Amino acid sequence: MRRIVGMVLLAGLWxxxxxxxxxxxxxxxxxxxxxxxxxxxxxxHRISVGEWGLSTPKLFLIxxxxxxxxxxxxxxxxDISCYDRNGRLISLFQPLSDEERxxxxxxxxxxxxxxxxxxxVRLFDDNKxxxxxxxxxxxxxxxxxxxxxxxxxxxxxxxxxxxxxxxxKIDEKSTTKLNHMIEKLNNDIQSNKKLEEFLGRLIGKPNxxxxxxxxxxxxxxxxxxxxxxxTHDGNYTIISAPSIVEEHLGFMTIDPQGNxxxxxxxxxxxxxxxxxxxxxxxxxxxxxxxxxxxxxDETITRHIGKKASPRQFTVDARGHIFLIFSIDExxxxxxWQVEYYPNEENIVAKYPGYIIYEFDPAGKPIGPxxxxxxxxDLVAKIALDDELLLIDPPTRFTLDNQGNLYYLxxxxxxxxxxxxxxxxxxx
Numbered sequence: 001m002r003r004i005v006g007m008v009l010l011a012g013l014w015x016x017x018x019x020x021x022x023x024x025x026x027x028x029x030x031x032x033x034x035x036x037x038x039x040x041x042x043x044x045h046r047i048s049v050g051e052w053g054l055s056t057p058k059l060f061l062i063x064x065x066x067x068x069x070x071x072x073x074x075x076x077x078x079d080i081s082c083y084d085r086n087g088r089l090i091s092l093f094q095p096l097s098d099e100e101r102x103x104x105x106x107x108x109x110x111x112x113x114x115x116x117x118x119x120x121v122r123l124f125d126d127n128k129x130x131x132x133x134x135x136x137x138x139x140x141x142x143x144x145x146x147x148x149x150x151x152x153x154x155x156x157x158x159x160x161x162x163x164x165x166x167x168x169k170i171d172e173k174s175t176t177k178l179n180h181m182i183e184k185l186n187n188d189i190q191s192n193k194k195l196e197e198f199l200g201r202l203i204g205k206p207n208x209x210x211x212x213x214x215x216x217x218x219x220x221x222x223x224x225x226x227x228x229x230x231t232h233d234g235n236y237t238i239i240s241a242p243s244i245v246e247e248h249l250g251f252m253t254i255d256p257q258g259n260x261x262x263x264x265x266x267x268x269x270x271x272x273x274x275x276x277x278x279x280x281x282x283x284x285x286x287x288x289x290x291x292x293x294x295x296x297d298e299t300i301t302r303h304i305g306k307k308a309s310p311r312q313f314t315v316d317a318r319g320h321i322f323l324i325f326s327i328d329e330x331x332x333x334x335x336w337q338v339e340y341y342p343n344e345e346n347i348v349a350k351y352p353g354y355i356i357y358e359f360d361p362a363g364k365p366i367g368p369x370x371x372x373x374x375x376x377d378l379v380a381k382i383a384l385d386d387e388l389l390l391i392d393p394p395t396r397f398t399l400d401n402q403g404n405l406y407y408l409x410x411x412x413x414x415x416x417x418x419x420x421x422x423x424x425x426x427x
Contacts, residue, residue, distance in 0.1 A: 024336065024337045024351075025337065025351065028336055028337070028351065028352055028371065029371060032352065032355060032368055032371060033367065033368050034355070034368045034369060034370055034371055034420070035369065035420055035421065035423070037370065037407075037418040037419060037420045038418065038419050038420075038421075039416060039417075039418055040085060040086075040087065040406075040417045040418065040419050041083065041085070041086060041087025041416075041417055042087065042411075042414045042415065042416045042417075043057070043071070043073075043081075043083070043087070043414060043415040043416075043417070044414060045057060045073050045414065045415045046341070046410075046411070046412060046413055046414065046415070047341060047347055047349075047375065047410050048341075048347075049346065049347065049377065054347070054375065054377040055074070056375060056396075056410065057071050057072065057073050057396070057408055057410075057415050058071075058072050058077075058395040058396065059071060059072035059077055059080070059121060059395060060395060060396050060397065060398050060406070060407075060408055061121075061123050061129065061398060062123075062398050062400055062406055063123070063127035063166065064123070064125075064126075064127055064401070065127060066085070066400050066404070067084055067085055067127070068082055068083070068084060068090065068127050068166040069082065069083045069084070069085075069406075069417060070082055070123075070129050070166075071083065071408075071415075076117065076118065077095070077118045077121055077131075078094060078095075078096070078101070079092065079093075079094055080092070080093055080094075080095065080129070080164070080168075082166045082167075082168065083417075087417070090166050090167060090168075091166060091167045091168030092168065093164065093168030095118070095131050095133070095162050095164065096116055096118075096133065100116050101115065101116055101117070102114075102115050102116075103115075108142070109141065109142045110139070110140065110141055110142070111138075111139070111140035111141075111151050111153075112137075112138070112139050112140070113137070113138045113139075114135070114136065114137040114138070115135075115136050116133050116134065116135045116136070117133070117134055118131050118132070118133055118134075119132045119133065119134045119159070119202060119209075120132040120208065120209035120220075122209055122211060124163055124171075124174065124211065124213075125174075125213050127165070127166050128163050128164060128165055128166070128171055128174065129163070129164050129166075130161060130162070130163045130164075130174070130178070130211065131161065131162045131163075131164075132159060132160075132161055132209060133159065133160050133161070133162060134157070134159055135157070135158045135159065135160065136155070136156075136157055137155070137156045137158075138153055138154070138155045138156075139153065139154050140152060140153040140154075156189075156190060157189055157190075157196070157199070158186045158189065159182055159185065159186060159199075160179055160182075161175055161178035161179050161182070162175055163175045163178065178211075178218070180234065181216075181218060181230050181231075181232065181233075181234050182218070182230060182234070183234055184234040184235065184236070185230060185234070185236055198222055198224075198226065198228060198238065199220075199228075201222040201223050201224050201226075202220055202221070202222050202223070208220070208221040208252070208254070209221075210254055210258045210282065212258055212282075215232075216231065216232030217229055217230060217231050217232065218230040219239075219258070219282070221252075221260065225240065225241050226238050226239065226240055226241065227239040227241050227286060239285055239286060241260070241280060241286040241287075251263035251264070251265075251310075251312070251313065253312075253313060253314050253315060255279075255315040255316075255317075255319070256315075256316070256317040256401070257282065257317075258282040259279050259280060259281050259282050260279070260280040260282070260286060261277060261278070261279055261280075261313070261315050262277070262278040262280070263275060263276070263277055263278075263310070263313050264276040264278070265310060273295070273296055274293055274294065274295060274296065275293070275294040275296065275310065275323070276291060276292070276293055276294075277291070277292050277294065277313070277321060277363065278290070278291050279291070279292075292361075292362060292363040293363055294321070294323070294359055294363040294365075295363075297365075299365060300325075300357060300365060304325045304327055304328060304355060304357075310323045310324065310325050311324045311325065311326050311354065312324045314399065316399040316400075316401070316403050317399075317400075317401040317402075317403075318361070318401075318403055319360075319361035320358055320359065320360055320361060320366070320403060321358070321359040321360075321361070321363065322356050322357070322358055322359075322369065322399070322405075323356070323357050323359070324354050324355075324356050324357075324372070325354065325355050325356075325357060326353065326354055326374075327352055327353060327354065327355055336350075336351065336352070337349075337350070337351040338350050338351075339351075339411070339412055340412075341412045342412055346377055347375070347376070347377060348375075348376040349373045349374070349375050349376075349410055349412075350373060350374045350376065351371065351373045351374075351409075352371035352372065352373065352374075353372060353373050353374020353375075354371065354372040354373075354374065355368055355370075355371055355372075356368070356369045356370045356371075356372065356397065356405065356407075357369065358423060366423050367423065369405055369420055369423065370397065370405055370407055370418075370420050372396065372397065372407060372409075373409065373410060375410065396408040402422050403422035403423065404419060404420065404421055404422050405419070405420040405422075406418065406419050406420075407420075
């Protein structure tokens with residue numbers, strides 16, 4: 001009997017604790033004027049520190065019909081989980097096996113080393129997810145004239161696509177089609193030094209690959225302002241886009257139409273007073289550029305602080321722009337939600353840490369949409385003296401075609417998926 005009473009009291013304590021946390025969140029959301037979010041489901045996964053450092057869920061992609069959620073719970077996208085809107089696990093799959101990712105063999109007369117890693121990850125048609133994988137292989141044969149280790153080596157780089165359904169199965173038709181398109185590219189890499197150099201300069205961010213199924217073409221964006229376009233027959237050209245330069249790399253996104261969006265921040269007296277968003281149109285060979293200005297006025301700084309600092313941005317299917325600002329410490333209060341993770345003494349989650357602000361296609365403010373946490377790895381923070389050492393915010397929120405916003409929220413015992421409905425003024 002005592003055990004049952006104890007369990008009831010413990011359950012009541014947990015419910016009270018979560019009710020208190022939720023009340024704090026509601027108070028903060030009201031303070032910043034964000035619309036009330038809706039909890040969709042929770043995942044039995046918690047933040048931890050491992051050999052790769054701070055491990056948090058990422059690769060937050062939602063299918064075109066909003067019924068499937070792709071989340072990577074391990075570093076480097078090795079494991080992919082797919083959930084439905086009710087939080088039911090649809091599939092858990094590894095795009096690459098352990099042997100495909102890394103393999104090394106050595107004998108008396110021969111040496112072989114191969115390694116594969118994900119270069120790009122994107123949504124594909126019909127709710128599928130597509131990976132571009134960079135493969136490196138080095139083979140060596142015994143050579144008496146080699147003084148280094150007795151082997152003469154040959155190196156080879158190549159790329160391949162893998163397309164998966166929400167059920168973790170390879171879509172053979174789409175995979176074969178895309179790999180046929182890059183067959184010529186793979187054959188030319190070894191003999192074309194300029195091509196090899198270009199591929200080495202790919203940005204490598206999940207959103208820097210554009211697949212256009214309507215026109216059967218693939219674009220890869222490099223960090224030197226050039227774009228490699230592959231057509232349906234496998235032929236490829238390099239398009240010069242000088243507006244994509246090094247300073248834009250942290251502030252670049254691809255909109256749902258395949259246009260490149262670049263953000264520039266203009267400082268004045270240590271205040272972020274104006275932001276420029278440039279659009280490089282895909283159907284015009286990225287030569288035709290539109291430009292809009294976003295004013296950071298008092299309405300926005302009232303929520304964020306006078307030194308509003310945008311960390312990243314994205315654009316939805318309607319052309320609405322979403323800026324992610326880090327919230328100035330002066331706007332935060334000590335009693336707001338701070339969570340320390342059990343058995344991980346150096347991990348702290350502060351809420352809020354970021355605010356997502358929405359603007360219409362002309363750059364006029366619509367209002368704040370959602371709040372995100374700041375996750376601190378205190379050991380790394382102290383070592384590098386950097387308070388924003390964290391998770392890239394765009395890897396934990398996404399938007400659907402109607403402008404509904406979905407984001408990840410981390411608890412000490414779980415990861416939650418929340419949804420904020422589209423703004424009523426959105427068109």
